[in-house]
Each structure stands twice: as C-alpha cells, then as structure tokens.
Amino acid sequence: MEIIVCIKQVPDTTAVRIDPETRTLVREGVPSIVNPFDMYAIEEGLRLREKHGGRVTAITMGPAQAEAALREAISLGVDEAVHLCDAAFKGSDTLATSYALAMGIKNMGTFDLIICGKQASDGDTAQVGPGIAVHLDLPQVVFVRKIVEIREGCLTAERITEEGFDLVEAPLPAVVTVVKEINEPRMPSLKGKMKAKKAEVRTWGIQELGLDPGRVGLEGSPTWVERVFSPHQREAGQIWHGEPTELVKRLVGELEKLKIV
Numbered sequence: 480m481e482i483i484v485c486i487k488q489v490p491d492t493t494a495v496r497i498d499p500e501t502r503t504l505v506r507e508g509v510p511s512i513v514n515p516f517d518m519y520a521i522e523e524g525l526r527l528r529e530k531h532g533g534r535v536t537a538i539t540m541g542p543a544q545a546e547a548a549l550r551e552a553i554s555l556g557v558d559e560a561v562h563l564c565d566a567a568f569k570g571s572d573t574l575a576t577s578y579a580l581a582m583g584i585k586n587m588g589t590f591d592l593i594i595c596g597k598q599a600s601d602g603d604t605a606q607v608g609p610g611i612a613v614h615l616d617l618p619q620v621v622f623v624r625k626i627v628e629i630r631e632g633c634l635t636a637e638r639i640t641e642e643g644f645d646l647v648e649a650p651l652p653a654v655v656t657v658v659k660e661i662n663e664p665r666m667p668s669l670k671g672k673m674k675a676k677k678a679e680v681r682t683w684g685i686q687e688l689g690l691d692p693g694r695v696g697l698e699g700s701p702t703w704v705e706r707v708f709s710p711h712q713r714e715a716g717q718i719w720h721g722e723p724t725e726l727v728k729r730l731v732g733e734l735e736k737l738k739i740v
Contacts, residue, residue, distance in 0.1 A: 480533035481590040486517040488548035489601040516596025518664040554667035554675035565684035572700035577610025593654040608656035618649040624660040
C-alpha cells in the first residue's frame with residue numbers, strides 16, 4: 480500500500496501567540512510539537528504498512544522549522560517526507576491549506592490511502608482532512624476509531640458518532656481522519672532517530688507545484704481573524720447559605736424581580 484499521512488507542527492499549548500498585524504498565529508521561533516492527533520495518524524499508517532506492506536510518506540505545510548515534525552515522523556518509522564514550504568503559504572486558512580496539501584499529494588503520484596488526525600490543536604476546525612478529499616475528489620471517512628479491513632480495493636472502518644459508531648465502507652483511494660481511540664502511538668527507536676537525522680526531506684514551493692498564488696496564503700483564504708481579544712472577566716457570584724426552604728423562597732423572589740417567573 481502507498482499510504483500518505485498528513486501532519487502539522489503546532490505551537491506548544493503554553494506558547495500560542497497572535498501576530499497583531501496579520502492576526503495569524505506566530506509560528507516562527509515558537510516552541511512547537513507534532514499535532515497530537517497526527518501522532519495517531521502516523522501510528523495507523525505504520526500499522527497498515529506492517530500488515531499490508533508498502534510505504535508511508537508524511538507531508539506537512541509550514542515554515543522551515545516544520546521540517547522537525549517530519550523528522551520526528553521518520554524517527555517513528557515513516558519512509559519518506561515532503562515539506563511544503565513557501566512564504567506564499569503564510570496565513571493560509573483551512574481551504575487554502577487543504578488545497579496546497581492536496582496538490583502536494585497529487586504531485587507525489589499514485590497512492591491508496593490518506594490519513595489525517597481528526598483536527599489540529601491550534602485551530603480545532605477538523606476541516607483540512609475533508610478539504611483534501613474534496614480537492615482530490617475522493618471518498619472520505621471521518622472520526623475513524625478503527626480500520627476494520629482493507630481488501631479488494633475497499634476500506635471498512637468504524638466511525639464514531641454521538642450515539643456510538645457507524646460501520647462504513649469506502650472504495651480506495653480514500654481519505655480518513657482518525658481519533659485517539661484508534662491506537663496507541665509508539666515511541667521512536669534509537670535507530671529511527673539516527674535515520675531521521677540523515678534522511679532527505681523533499682521541499683516543494685508554489686513553483687514546484689505549479690500553484691496559483693491567489694489560492695494560497697492570505698490572498699487565497701476566504702476566512703480570516705477580524706479581531707483577537709480576551710473574554711471580559713466575570714464578577715464572582717454569590718453563594719447563599721441557609722435552610723433549603725428559605726433558600727428556595729429567596730431564589731424565587733430574585734427570579735420574580737428579574738421577571739423570569
């Protein structure tokens with residue numbers, strides 16, 4: 480199987496900063512980690528390779544420092560890595576990001592399965608995986624907790640819902656987004672870390688991919704942050720003490736004053 484795993488380098492949760500001019504996340508020089516949900520995507524790709532054979536390629540879009548996320552993926556066992564890196568990508572929203580990633584994946588050639596984490600911890604939109612599927616005109620199965628079977632060009636998976644789960648079948652190639660219930664990510668081996676240091680990471684920009692600059696970055700993003708602010712601090716509430724019957728009478732009286740009852 481040819482498996483592609485989409486990953487993202489996100490700011491450490493204690494180091495999130497917003498650029499006041501562009502109103503976008505500051506990523507350069509900020510302590511970062513691999514998006515936690517993407518670790519499950521990497522692990523699932525590796526398990527499928529171990530079961531069916533083939534190759535796993537990781538792809539990310541981000542500034543130069545995002546290469547560290549790809550090398551971490553290689554240390555875990557990923558075979559190859561592709562970095563979409565170009566100043567023109569800066570400020571991309573989920574539509575522009577999914578378009579760039581889809582074109583990067585298309586540039587790789589043939590593949591059987593694309594795996595993404597269900598969402599990124601810095602945006603929590605869960606839109607990029609489905610966006611990639613739309614740009615590539617592929618079937619998608621989101622919030623996957625278990626890939627039950629892959630055979631005869633078809634994937635069967637359990638997709639979590641609010642009531643339980645659905646058993647879904649989709650033809651390959653397809654896009655799946657996974658949740659943390661799907662597996663337990665492995666730790667990198669010493670051999671993997673040594674391989675990651677020496678590994679070649681392919682880097683592509685808009686020229687290599689032949690992208691329209693008007694479809695990426697801030698220019699290609701139909702959504703943007705209009706204003707960033709902290710919520711107003713609420714005043715501490717009052718705690719009443721006393722007998723239950725008296726407290727009920729007092730509460731009803733307050734509600735009557737507010738014309739709620």
